[in-house]
Amino acid sequence: MKPFSYGLLASVFLLILGAFSLFVGAYSISIMDIWRQPEVSNVMISSRIPRTLAVLIVGSILGIVGCLSQSAMNNVFAEPTTLGTPQGIALGLLLCSVLFPEIGLLGKMLLGAGMGLFSLLVFFALLQKLTLSDPLQLPLIGLVYSAILGAGVTFLAFEFDRMQMLTVWLNGDFATIIQGRYELLWGALIIGVMAYWMANQFSMLGMGEDLARTLGVPYRALVFIALAMIALATSLVVATVGMISFLGLVIPNIVRQYCGDNLKQSLPWCAWMGASSLLLCDVIGRLLTHPLEVPANLVFAVFAGTVFLVMLWRGDRRAL
């Protein structure tokens, strides 16, 4: 099959899944009701459509962000969760809600992104000091790093009675998404498009600093741009729906098997696969204990954990 027909197939699949997602929820809806009953179309417009769009955007942007992290850090295990970025962002959001409670969602999100970027830069500097003999060492360092950041955040959250918020930020859940609460996510989608636009430049990062430098690639500047995009997009996700852990790790690694590290080819597939797997998990979460819900983050964690274990099991660390 030509790549074009794969693309077509993928889009059709996503459309069907998206349409299905509109009709799954605590309140059951049939197509006919939408036109006949105004309150039903209200549910659609104010809740179901925003929710489905939010899942699609978050899934695709986290797929892209994961892929970008792996190029920027030159390590297949890099993604916001293994780099401690959500904790960094949560620290920013928390400080914001304590120091400037009036600032509004956009300002809050920018401060979160700032702290997230700072934590990424520190991690990058740390990686330059250490020479990893095995890529698997990165998530171990990341574990320690995010534990330190996480401890700081938790302490502050306790002090200022914000534990509730912290839980929401670190555990993505789409149940609370309604019209007016997710629109900032479109910003994340713009970042995704920009990442695709610069895909060829970002691909050069994966070849390592030495090679990139002899080719005249402005390596450090590109890494900085990539990290800034990662921080900004992740912060948008954390501030609106909360983090979905390990999506950025699992999805790009599956895509890599087929598309390699040419980001021009792999980024669209990371976006597609992130969006469809997250939507699938969200739909499953809504159906499992109907009419109650299991948060998407939880369902995805089971899925991601399984995929990850299978990958480790196969022991193909290079290709992983």
Place this chain on the structure above:
Amino acid sequence: MIQIQNVGFKRADKTILEATQLSLEARQSIALIGPNGAGKSTLLSLMARLLPLQTGQILFDHLDISTTPSQVMAKKVGILEQHSHFMSRLTVQDLLLYARYPYHRGRPKSDDYDVVEKMLAYFELSKLRATFLDELSGGQRQMALVAMVFCQGTDYILLDEPLNNLDMYHARHLMTTLRRAIVDWNKTIVIVLHDINYASLYADHIVALKQGAILFQGAPSEVLTSDNVQALYGVEVDIIEHQGKRLSLHF
């Protein structure tokens, strides 16, 4: 012309390269030989701007590597390192296209694709174009990396032990291809070799390094004497003449 003036290198007070003077003509192949740890890779890395110059100057055609913008140098000097262990999962074709970065800066145009096609053919890699690098054999990978440096289209090419992993056919094929490239495209190639017979057969000029200093240099027919080789490696060898070239027997 490559001019290396007074270039030395230290790591934590240990002298790795003593202040070196070297002047090399363009459009020829220059073999860098010497025992392990002599400082060959260090010298090449300095020339390729991979290590910062601590003392002295290096010029390629009067372009000073420490003052010339990196985008300009990227079109002048290309290097294949001894250990190029990047982890990217790229196809051979993409790898070559990325090496055109100095020209397309991330937006490849049709002449970039043309050069890639030409190099794939030149290095007999056309069949492997869509194969991922991590699925190639060591030798195929090595050929792809050499082709990549050529795609960069630089006048000066530095190759650190390119014959690693190559079988008899491919080693010879690579060396003859390099010779051809010097004639066809006016390249200047500095190549680190461990087999002095390859150096003798394919190089125009030999530079021998030992413990960070130049022990001898000159045309193979002049400098490859059994005394010189023994002083360099500490191995007794017989030098024989074969079809006008010197060969060393060292078994």
